[in-house]
Amino acid sequence: MVLNAGNILLVGAILLFVSIMAAKAGYKFGVPMLLLFLGVGMLFGSDGLGIQFNSPTVAQFIGMIALSVILFSGGMDTKFRDIRPVLGPGIILATLGVMLTTALTGTIIYFVTKWFFDTITLTIYESMLLAAVMSSTDSASVFSILRSRGLKLRENMRPLLEFESGSNDPMANILTILLIQIIQAGDMSLGQSAGILLMQIGIGAVAGYVLGRIALLAANRLNMDNASLYPILLLALVFFIFSFTDLIGGNGYLAVYIAGLVIGNGKMPHHRSVSTFFDGIAWLSQLVMFLALGLLVNPKELIPVAGIGLLIAVVMIFLTRPATVCLCLLPFRKMTKKAKAYVSWVGLRGAVPIIFATYPLIAGIDNAPLIFNIVFFITIVSLLLQGTTVNFMARKLGLVDDSAPAPRDFSFEELPEEIKSTLSETDVTADMLASGDRLMDLPLPDDELVVAVRRNDVFFIPNGSSKLLLGDKLMIISHGEHALVP
Known part of the structure; x- marks a missing residue:
């Protein structure tokens, strides 16, 4: 076929x-x-x-x-x-x-x-x-x-x-390309070989770090409304980092690994x-x-x-x-x-x-x-x-760590459909703080629970006496009266 x-x-x-x-x-x-x-x-x-x-x-x-x-x-x-x-x-x-x-x-x-x-x-x-x-x-x-x-x-x-x-694939890749060039050219000096080797590693490492930092900065600054676009953006950047590094004479495989x-x-x-x-x-x-x-x-x-x-x-x-x-x-x-x-x-x-x-x-x-x-x-x-x-x-060889906890059979990463709880995010406003600036003072419904607070770039788990500031972001989990009933 x-x-x-x-x-x-x-x-x-x-x-x-x-x-x-x-x-x-x-x-x-x-x-x-x-x-x-x-x-x-x-x-x-x-x-x-x-x-x-x-x-x-x-x-x-x-x-x-x-x-x-x-x-x-x-x-x-x-x-x-x-x-x-x-x-x-x-x-x-x-x-x-x-x-x-x-x-x-x-x-x-x-x-x-x-x-x-x-x-x-x-x-x-x-x-x-x-x-x-x-x-x-x-x-x-x-x-x-x-x-x-x-x-x-x-x-x-x-x-x-x-x-x-x-991290060892780039070295094998460099040696493979280098030996092909030697076979095709008939001979190559040790100095030339070492120069190509060092150039590929050096450019690849620097490009991977610099472009990785730029990619991270871009992901944090774009503030896209659709969260699904972030992984697509990074996938495009992966291919760009590989091809650009290869274009300037570095090793693309090393660059994408360091960027990762x-x-x-x-x-x-x-x-x-x-x-x-x-x-x-x-x-x-x-x-x-x-x-x-x-x-x-x-x-x-x-x-x-x-x-x-x-x-x-x-x-x-x-x-x-x-x-x-x-x-x-x-x-x-x-x-x-x-x-x-x-x-x-x-x-x-x-x-x-x-x-x-x-x-x-x-x-x-x-x-x-x-x-x-x-x-x-x-x-x-x-x-x-x-x-x-x-x-x-x-x-x-006795290298298995049996004292480490066994993996759990259940994970909350994906909740069953029977559980109707939802996770949402809301900003703390002046109206919310009118009755007091502690978490216990907020007028939250009985079926809502604040599980985390984000203040600038810092997250913390609050308790009832935690003080809130204007602009704090609250992560709230909520469910209906019969949410846990299939």
């Missing part, structure tokens, strides 16, 4: 529905949802039910948009107070760790293909390119697995893993509804991205690379990732060996390496199809082996 304007919505809706049903079933067995999304794409692809999707350019474009949203959403959900204790190890893992992984893995790939695989010939730069593509832990996989499992981890493991996975951190930790109107919106959009982005990548691959082409793919996967999981983590975290002596072992294990590969593997395809590198298929195979192995054992390894 060839996708066209007449059937793309129908096929897309079916793919989304099947993916969600598969994810619901797979969750019971501990199978990562993102792996199932990949599987659905492969099932419906050219070697399955026959959907013809073979454009690396379109897949890369979908991945670029999706990854921008995922990184921004991940940044918004990350609190500075959580990452502050792990900022040092997180930054080292996201920068030096990626470079070490590339160097170690690339060297091993070069000698393994040279000595043991006669049918596969990769130059040292192509070996390094393959390693660079796979050098980062996947933010989409780590965010979704850790948050969907609801793990309560000791030693600040979750903030560290999420911060690393959210800035905005998520700042004061903004309708913060909760905006976060909920981006959480949903991030899940949709992950689903569409993995479906598109599943459609792009031809499963039959994975069989010839299974041997080399499995060998590289084993090397990365059991050798280069642990060695990199050990070297990077050597200065941090307070971190236990078990914690370092867990960081090594949760080095998940996912959609990001596959997206980066489309870069050599578009650039026309000689062994680009081979690199793409190897990366895809390694991603499947990583999600199957590491993704399904995140809980098991945490418990095996």
Whole structure:
């Protein structure tokens, strides 16, 4: 089946529905949802039910948009107070760790293909390119697995893993582009390579912070009457930050992640509804991205690379990732060996390496199809082996915090329809203060309760003796006489 304007919505809706049903079933067995999304794409692809999707350019474009949203959403959900204790190890893992992984893995790939695989010939730069593509832990996989499992981890493991996975994609992206340029140019000096690397990181970091502050200022100053427009405004700003940073020579992925951190930790109107919106959009982005990548691959082409793919996967999981983590975290002596072992294990590969593997395809590198298929195979192995054992390894290493409160089965975030209570906001006027300036003096009906007061930008919970000022905003919950009766 060839996708066209007449059937793309129908096929897309079916793919989304099947993916969600598969994810619901797979969750019971501990199978990562993102792996199932990949599987659905492969099932419906050219070697399955026959959907013809073979454009690396379109897949890369979908991945670029999706990854921008995922990184921004991940940044918004990350609190500075959580990452502050792990900022040092997180930054080292996201920068030096990626470079070490590339160097170690690339060297091993070069000698393994040279000595043991006669049918596969990769130059040292192509070996390094393959390693660079796979050098980062996947933010989409780590965010979704850790948050969907609801793990309560000791030693600040979750903030560290999420911060690393959210901030190391830019370094892998930079190394991938840099090695493609070296292969195409034939050679590039170490000084030139280091200059490009520093420029991408520096411009990306500064642009992300500055544009994030501007976006936060814009959201607070616009005062839009329709609250639904705020998340749409931020979504437009996410795409602007990514593309503008890329235009001026910085790394857009790093910029949107830092912008998400800035905005998520700042004061903004309708913060909760905006976060909920981006959480949903991030899940949709992950689903569409993995479906598109599943459609792009031809499963039959994975069989010839299974041997080399499995060998590289084993090397990365059991050798280069642990060695990199050990070297990077050597200065941090307070971190236990078990914690370092867990960081090594949760080095998940996912959609990001596959997206980066489309870069050599578009650039026309000689062994680009081979690199793409190897990366895809390694991603499947990583999600199957590491993704399904995140809980098991945490418990095996004694890193699960059983003292943390279990998640509640009921939440007041969405009230049942049977409860007719409504939440409203009103300004304190001179007439309201005519009988006194204390809360108990206000002429409120019996079925209304003031639950919060906003004075300028400060909120507080009042009691009966709390004094009110002209212009204070009251958050009032009210219900009818039979509001709680179904």
